[in-house]
Amino acid sequence: MQLLSQFLRRNETDEQLSDLIATLMVACKEIALKLRQGALAGIHGSTDNTNVQGETQKKLDVISNEILKTVLLNHSLVAGVASEEESNPVPGNKDGRFLVIFDPLDGSSNIDINVSVGTIFSILEAPAGEDFANEAAYLQSGRKQLASGYVLYGPSATLVLTTGHGVNMFTLSHTGDFLLSRENVLIPEETKEFAINMSNRRFWEPAMRNYVDDLLEGAEGPRGKNFNMRWVASMVAEVHRVLTRGGIFTYPWDERAPKKPGKLRLMYEGNPMSMLVEQAGGLATNCYRDIMDVEPDDIHERVSVALGSKKEVEALMSYHTGEEPTQVD
Numbered sequence: 001m002q003l004l005s006q007f008l009r010r011n012e013t014d015e016q017l018s019d020l021i022a023t024l025m026v027a028c029k030e031i032a033l034k035l036r037q038g039a040l041a042g043i044h045g046s047t048d049n050t051n052v053q054g055e056t057q058k059k060l061d062v063i064s065n066e067i068l069k070t071v072l073l074n075h076s077l078v079a080g081v082a083s084e085e086e087s088n089p090v091p092g093n094k095d096g097r098f099l100v101i102f103d104p105l106d107g108s109s110n111i112d113i114n115v116s117v118g119t120i121f122s123i124l125e126a127p128a129g130e131d132f133a134n135e136a137a138y139l140q141s142g143r144k145q146l147a148s149g150y151v152l153y154g155p156s157a158t159l160v161l162t163t164g165h166g167v168n169m170f171t172l173s174h175t176g177d178f179l180l181s182r183e184n185v186l187i188p189e190e191t192k193e194f195a196i197n198m199s200n201r202r203f204w205e206p207a208m209r210n211y212v213d214d215l216l217e218g219a220e221g222p223r224g225k226n227f228n229m230r231w232v233a234s235m236v237a238e239v240h241r242v243l244t245r246g247g248i249f250t251y252p253w254d255e256r257a258p259k260k261p262g263k264l265r266l267m268y269e270g271n272p273m274s275m276l277v278e279q280a281g282g283l284a285t286n287c288y289r290d291i292m293d294v295e296p297d298d299i300h301e302r303v304s305v306a307l308g309s310k311k312e313v314e315a316l317m318s319y320h321t322g323e324e325p326t327q328v329d
């Protein structure tokens with residue numbers, strides 16, 4: 001069994017980047033421990049606070065955010081962090097080399113019902129001479145990411161990581177180490193499984209309605225095969241399924257908030273997951289173009305997401321031939 005640190009060394013990963021990833025895992029292990037204790041650790045329920053996204057913060061959203069901030073900002077290589085749960089980026093060491101962007105707890109609605117949640121992260125180079133309290137330094141496209149990944153807190157805690165050379169999985173052992181459990185993950189090109197929140201159907205673009213309607217027609221319809229559907233309501237769990245056995249996951253634009261390009265966040269969710277999916281041979285798009293090509297204007301910017309098995313995402317895109325829906329003001 002190979003330790004995460006041994007694996008990174010064997011693959012000649014930049015030493016400072018490896019050091020940062022190890023530090024991130026210190027924080028994720030702490031979150032995993034809290035989750036394991038569940039109600040006994042006082043992590044269930046909501047706070048009275050609303051975050052910058054306008055969402056009520058769960059207790060564990062706040063706890064995870066604090067753990068990540070404390071651990072990362074104590075690291076000399078970290079110039080600053082940006083979090084889904086923070087209104088503004090938080091500066092670290094002005095001479096640090098990295099920026100870390102994270103969704104401390106993804107799938108928050110699942111905490112209280114004991115279903116999988118996760119931490120998603122994206123690592124960027126800190127541009128020299130910038131003010132790391134200001135979001136301008138962080139507004140880099142997904143293509144600039146040095147590394148990205150997530151830790152899925154499920155029946156086992158699993159780190160899924162890319163440093164730009166494929167995707168690998170590491171499972172947290174009883175000794176507290178992340179051990180290599182799956183190497184060179186590749187997403188099958190074709191699938192018969194899709195994931196979308198069907199309750200929003202009436203708000204989607206006609207192209208998305210037509211695509212999903214055709215999937216539902218099954219073997220008798222234009223797609224000529226039967227599809228199955230899954231919806232966990234934790235992006236980490238959905239992406240993990242896609243990376244493990246293929247599939248398509250989409251949270252598309254919808255007209256409930258027409259000025260927002262989608263529900264999910266470009267910097268905290270869209271970009272890191274897109275890097276993993278592309279590195280595993282899949283596609284990650286906003287239905288019209290690659291998510292990692294979107295130039296961010298705002299640290300909390302939203303994005304429409306359609307990712308997974310290459311041929312299925314291409315099939316979805318072939319329905320989207322018109323103009324992209326309006327983006328932010």
Ligand SMILES: O=P(O)(O)OC[C@H]1O[C@](O)(COP(=O)(O)O)[C@@H](O)[C@@H]1O
Nearest residue numbers: 103105106107108109197233234235
């Ligand atoms: O409840 P809905 O609308 O189906 O949304 C589920 C989606 O929202 C999210 O929970 C958003 O993430 P957060 O929990 O970090 O806000 C995704 O993980 C998931 O895909």
Ligand SMILES: [Mg+2]
Nearest residue numbers: 103106107269
């Ligand atoms: Mg999230």
Ligand SMILES: [Mg+2]
Nearest residue numbers: 084103105106
């Ligand atoms: Mg979150």
